[in-house]
Amino acid sequence: SQKIEQNSEALNIQEGKTATLTCNYTNYSPAYLQWYRQDPGRGPVFLLLIRENEKEKRKERLKVTFDTTLKQSLFHITASQPADSATYLCAYVNAGNMLTFGGGTRLMVKP
């Protein structure tokens, strides 16, 4: 069955650097992948969606890529700021039309 995997270890980077988070899927390529941000004690907030036939999508300092060969999506935050510190979740819509989330990766941006 399809699994979606994110690095469970926290990512610590210095302010101003580019943060790169990874989302891997194990089986078929989903029609699209979504990225959400979740702050502690809050619900997730939708950030970006990238379709299977799109290589890259950008929104301000955010960039998402989708590599169907590697079965991987990368999420980049350029010029990172301490306010970017949060947990980032990737998700796909499964065969039952339900959103399925990866475990999330916690990002810590140090000033």
Next chain:
Amino acid sequence: GAVVSQHPSWVICKSGTSVKIECRSLDFQATTMFWYRQFPKQSLMLMATSNEGSKATYEQGVEKDKFLINHASLTLSTLTVTSAHPEDSSFYICSARNPPGLAGVRETQYFGPGTRLLVL
């Protein structure tokens, strides 16, 4: 964008009591809402799909008699944790799909702020 609210944001109750959590879509109508549960340091797990005017659809392993869902109107879904026990302590989050008329695909979901439940 679509706004989803939840109430209460925090609830502490004694074991054996029932707790009701409300999920509202504030500026749009949601025929379908979703209820998730999230344990510390874990991802969101879908519990059930709440359908306006009909019975909820529960995921495997979720007891429907334990977690009662009522979607009585197009803007309100409620989750009632019946006879709550300490193991029910968790973070409960509801969501609604991107409504028609907003940019983006329908499967994008907008989440409420969550309800932290602590059962003593």
